[in-house]
Amino acid sequence: MRHAMVIDLSRCVGCGTCTVACRAEHGTPAGVSYNKVKKYEVGKYPTAKIKFLPILCMHCQDPACLKVCPTGATYKREDGIVLIDHDKCIGCRACVVACPYESRQFLWDIRNYYPGHVPTPYEVLKQKDFEKGTVVKCNFCLQRLEEGQLPACVVACPAQARYFGDLDDPESEVSRLIADYRGTPFREELGTQPSIYYVKG
Amino acid sequence: MLKRFIDYARRFKGLESNQKAFKPSPYKWKQVDPKEKGKRQVLYGLCRACMQGDCATLVYLEDGIIVKTEGNPEAPPNYGSLCPRGKSELMGLYNPYRVKTPMVRANPEKGLDVDPMWKEVTWDEALDLVVERLKNVREKDPRGLVLCEGWGQRDTILRQPFGQAFGTPNEIGSHGALCTVHYPSGLVHAGYPVAIVDLEYCQYHITLGRSLGPNFATAPGTRKFARAIERGMKLVVVDPRSSYEASKGEWIPIRPGSDLAFLLGMAHVMLFEVQRYDVWFLKNRTNAPYLIGPDGDYCRDQKTGKPLMWEAIEDTAKPFDAEFEDIALTGTHTVNGVECRAGFDVVCDEFSKYTPEWAEGICTVPARTIRRIAKEFVEHARIGSTIEIDGFTFPFRPVSLNTERNVTNRRGGTYADLTGKIINMLVGNIEVPGGCLSCSFRGPIMGPDEDGTVKPAYEAVPRPFKYPPDHIGLAEFYPHQHTAPHIAIKSILDPEKYYLDYLIEAYISVGGNPIKMNAQPHAYVEGFKKIPFVVSVALHMDEPAILSDVLLPEHSALERFRVAAFYPQHQSIDDEVNGLKMIQLREPVPRLFNTKHADDIFTELAERLGILCGEGGLYDHLNNNIDWVDKTDGLNMNGEYKLDINRKYTLKEIVDRQIRGWPYSGGKGLKDLKEKGYIAHWKPRKEFYNYYxxxxxxxxxPFYFLGLKKVGDELRANLLEHNISFPGVDDMDYVFDLYRPVPHWVETPEFRAPEGFDLWAINWKTPYYSSDAGNVAGNPWLAELYSKDPYEAVICLNPVTAQRKNIKDGDMVIIESRYGKIEGRVRVSELFHPDAVGISGNYGLGTLQSNPLNRIGPNFNTLLSLDEKTFDGVSGGQDSAPRVKLYKKEVRK
Amino acid sequence: MLYWILIAVTVLLSVIAGLVFLKQLRWGLTTTALHDTFNWGLYIQGFFYLSALAGGILVFVSAATLFKIEAVRSLAEIGAAVSLSCLICAAGLLGADLGKPFRALKIVTGKNLASPLTWDFFMLSLCGVLNVIFLTGVIHNGGLVTTIWSILCLIAALAYVMIHTLFFLSRVGAGFRSQPFLGLDTLAQSLWGGMALVNLIALATGMKESNLAGILLILTILALIPITGSYIASLTSTGSEVDRKIIFLDTFILLILIVTQIIGPRNTFLPALASVLILVAVFMEKSHVMRQYQMNPTVPFPYSQFDEKPAYKPTAAEWMLVLGGLAACVWLSSGIIYLKTLMAGG
Known part of the structure; x- marks a missing residue:
C-alpha cells in the first residue's frame, strides 16, 4: 500500500480551490498553506500561456526532510505518508531548508485571519492543533483517509485534476494514469521519489 | 497588529496610508454554548459565493461552530467540488466587520470616510423609524422609493413583491450596467440571460469577452470545461488577455474594445470567401429569405400583411407560411411595385465592406487569422449532419461562437453580439446539439409571432414608452436596457435633466452595491448623499451601508434559510446537468448576531406599512408573480398552494407552499426536501434542446433584425412627439444609429480619444472576485490567495509596452482615463495585448468602517465613463474598456 | 583597567542579549526578521561563526599538544578556554534559533544518524568535553592519553566544521557556487579564523615570541583560493553570485601579512590588524553563505517566476542577541581562565 496522488496539469486551471480546501480542512493559521499553486508564464506574446503547478508535500519515499530531522519528528508510515510528530519537533527548520518543494512551513506565530480582532470561534476551535515554534505540512488528509474519505483537495477540485490511490496496485487509477501518460514527479532528478505524480504537463 | 496584516498583504506596499482609518471592532465572539459542546452536525447548504449560487454543499458543525463547507458529493451540479469562494464562505460568516445589530446614524454628514456615529437601537425602534419615513414617501408618491438589489442578496423571495406592493417601479439592480449581455439572446433565442455553448458535443468553440467557468472559477463550469478540453474540443479565445481559458486553447490577442470589427470581419469571410453556410437552416429557420422593402420593413402580402419570401421555381413572392418548393435566399425583385431585396442580401450588402484586412486595421488580429478561424469554424460545423437523441433527430452542429460582457459593454456592443448570432446562424447551430444555446427555461419558448419569427422574450421585449418617465433608470428611453443604476444615479442627481416629475425620497439597499459595481463610484456617493433617507439591509460595512441612515442587519449567506430552483447554468452546459430540474435547500446555521433574514425584514416592513395582506399587497403580488428566468419551472405560488392573502405566513410556510406547487415535486414539501437537500427531476435530454x-x-x-429597427422607429416617433432627445445625447440619431436592422461598424468614443490616451484599460473577473457576493474582497482566506496571485490587484502590461514607457515590473504607475485616475503597481506580463492595461477584479474603495482589505488595490471602475454617449444605446451598457494613458508615479522623497 | 572595561561591556551586552532571549521565549521567533523563504539568519550565522572559530582553535590546540610544541603551551591553554566559550556561545545561539529551545535535548533521543544536525550536536558536545578535559590539566604530560585526546580532538573539530557544509546541500542544485570549493572554503575559514583569534590572544597576552603571522599568511592564501574559485565558478552559472567585497577584504589582509613579513616579525600592529580583519572576514563569509543559499526561491524557474526574491534584514533584537553571544565569549573565556588558575593555584 502506497498512497499517491496524480495531478492532471492539462485540467488544472489554477483557481486555488485546493489551497482553500486544504485550509478549511486543517484550519491552518493565517499565512500557512500546505497546498499551493504556482503560476508561471511560458512563451512570448502573442503565443504566451499561463501555466499552473500545484504543489503540496510530495510524500517522498526518500525524503530529504526526514533525513535532516535530528529528533526523528519527521517519519514515514508504511503506506508512504510522511508525517511530523509535533511533540518531537524542536523547530530547527533544517527540514524546511532541506525540502526542495517548499512544502514545509515553520509556525513563526499562530496568526488570525482578521488581524486586530479576537480570533473567530472557528479559529479558536481549529488552532488548538497548532503549536507555535514547530513545523507543519500536508498530511495527505490522514484524518479523512482513516474515515474512508479522499483528501480535501482531491474532492474539492472543480477541474477534477486530482486523483488519489494506491501506487502499489498496478490496476489503480493512479497507477494506470502514470503508466498511460508517463507521469513523472516534480524534480524527479533529485531522487527523493515523491508520491505526487504529474501528467499531461 | 496592523503591521501583521500589512505583512501578509505585503505586495500592496505603498497603499498603507489607506489603513489609517482602520479601527478594530470591540466585538467579542459569542462563547461556545456548553450544550453544543461535543456535538457534530451536518447541514445541507447551498452556496452563495457568486451570482450563480447553485452549488450544493454540506456544512459541518462542531460544538456549534461551523468548521467547513464541502461540496455535496451526491448532488448536482457540482458533485462535491467547489470553488475557492465557496470554500471560504465560513470566513464571511465569522466576519468581525459585519453589521451586527440595528443601528441609526447620529452624524448627519455622510461620506465613505465620515464616521456616521452609529447608535445601536432595537429592531422595533429601527423598523418603526423606517416605516414612518416610508409611509410618508408612499403617501406622497410611491415612485419616490428606490429598491436596489444585487449579488449580495439573491436569497430573498419577498423583495420584488414588496416593491410591487409599495407601488414603486424603481427596483433596480446594482450590478448589471457592466453586464448588458441579454438583449440579442432574447431576440434570437427568446432566451435569457445569455447564449452558451453545448460542451457535451461542441468540437470548435470561439469565445469572446466571457468565461466558460475557469476564468472566475465556477465549479460546475470548470468541471465541464476540463472534460471538454480533455475530449479534444478546440477552443479559440479572442481576448486581449491570455486568460486561464485561452491558455488551454488557442489565444487570439485582440485590441480591447474592438471585438465588433473582428466579428464583422469573420462574418464577411464566411459570407464572401468560405461561402459554405447552412442554406437549409437559413431558408427554413431564419428570416434571411424574407423580402425587405426600401423602408427597411418586410415586404408584406397585401391581403394578409404577412412577410413575403421569393419562390424560386415559380418566380413569385409568397407569404412566408405558404407552400414553397424552393425558397430563394437571395435576389432582388419587384413586389407590389417596389423593389425588394432578400434579407440575406441586405445583410451581405452591409457586410461586404468588412474585409478581414479592414478588421485587422481596427482589431489587430491578422487578416489571415480571421480567415483561418472562419474557415475552421465552418469546417467543424458539419453542416447537414444530424444526431439522434432519445429517438428525436436534431441537426448536429458541434460549433459555437459566444460573446459576453467584454464584447457587449460599449457603444455598438449589441451589434457585436448580434453579429455573433449571424455567424452562428450561418452554420445553423442555434438551439441544436453541439451548438449555441440560450440558458434559460427549456420548453416551447421560441414560438413564432405573426411574422413567423421567434417572438422576442425577456429583455428583447421593449418596455413601453412614457413621458415623463416613471422609471428612475429611464427604461422608457432605453426599452431593452438591463439594470440601470448608472442612469438612476444621474436622474437622482439631476431629476430635471432626466425628465423626472418626482423626487427620490428614500432608498432601500438589499445586497446591492451600485457604488462599487459601476463607473464613477464617487458620483454614486454624491447621489447617496442627496437622497433624504437611505436604509441598508446590510451584511457588512460596505459603501451603501456607511452612507445609510438606518442599518437593518441581515444574515450572512450561511445563516439564510433558502430553497431555490436550479437555473440552467450561465457558463456552459453538458450532460451533467442537461435536463435537470431541481430545487435545492439551504438549512441555515445558527445565527451569530442580532440579524434577520431579509425576507423577514420585508415581511415586518410590509406589515407595519399595511401592505402585507389584502389585494395589491405583498402576498397578492407574490401569488401572481412568475419566476423571471425559469418561468413555470421556477418556484412560484401555484394553484391550491397560493397564499391566503388575508393572513400572515412565516417564510418557511411560504416556501413549503412553493415546493408543493412546484411541477416536479410530486406534492412533496419542505419536510421531504430535508431528506437529501434537493429534489431532482431529470427530463429527457431531447427536451433540453429548444429546437425540439x-x-x-x-x-x-431573426437574421435580419427587424425587431430592433421597429423598437427604434417607435422610440424615435415618441421622442419627436415630445420634442425631446435622450438626456445627455443631443443628437438622437447618435443613439438610433444603433437600432438598425443590420449590424454595422460603429466606433466607440474611445476610438477618438485625444492623443496621449494610447492604451485601453481592460478588466476581468477572477477566481477570487467574480461577483460581489458576501464581500469576497474582504474574505481573508481569499485575500491570502489574491495577495499572492501575480495578476490580482495590480496593473498588467505587455513587456513591449512597458519598455516603451520605460516602466519596470513593480513600478508604481498612474492610469488616467478621460473620466478618472487610479494608481497601482505594475506587473509586466507576456499575457497581455500591447494595447491593453489589465486590471483584474473589483478592488479598492471601501469605507472608514469596512474591512481594510476592501480598500486595497486599484479600483478599475473609477476609469469608466458615466457619459451617455459612451453607452450602448440599446442595452444601456457602460463601456468596459476606456482609453487610458499610463505614466510612472513620481515618488516623493 | 582596560581589561575590566572590556569585561563590563561584554557582560552588559550579554545581559541585554539575555533579556532579548527572554522576550523571544515569550513571543517566539516573530521577534526576528526570519520568514518562510528565509529560514535561517543571524543566529545560525553566529552559530556557524563561533563554532568555526572554536574548531580552528581546537585544531591549533590539539596539533600543539600532539607535537608537544612547548613554546605555545600556555597559548594553547588559553585557546582551549576561548574555544570552550565559543562552543558554549555557539550552542546558545543555536538554541536561540530553535522554535522549541527547551526540547533541544530531543536530538539525543532522536538518534537520526542521517541528520547533519545530530552529528553536529554530538561532535560539538564531544569537543566541549575534550576542551574541559584539557582545561583540567590531565593532558599535560604527553603519552598515550595525550595522543588519543589530540587525535579525537582533531577528528571531532574537523568533523563538525565539515558537517556545516551539509546543511544547505539540498540548495546546491538551486545554483549555489559549485560544490568543489564549499568544503575547502568552510575548512579554511575555520582554521583561518581560529588562528587569527589565537594570534590576537598571543598579542594581547604578550606572548609575542609565538608570532603566528607566518601561519596566518599561509591560511589567508588557503582561504582566498576557494572563495576566488567559487567566484570564478559563479560566473559560469546563473542564479549565484559571490560577494566580491569578501575577496577584496581577503586580498587586503593578504597584503598586510605580506608587508608584515617584509618589514619584520617584530611589528605587532599589522598582525593585530590583520587578525581583527580576518575575524570580520570570516563573519562576512558566514553571512554570505546564509544569504547565498537562501537568495533564490526553493522551487526553480520558471515555476517560481512570480515568487518574491527572499529578503532578510536582521532585526535589532537579532543583532543584540548575537552581539551578546559574541561578547559572552570574552567574559566567559576570562572566567574559565580565572577558574583554571584558581584551581591550579588551589
Missing part, C-alpha cells in the same frame, strides 16, 4: 419544440420550419430566428 419548434423543429424544421416551425419557427424562424
Amino acid at each position: 419544440y419548434f423543429p424544421d420550419d416551425k419557427t424562424r430566428h
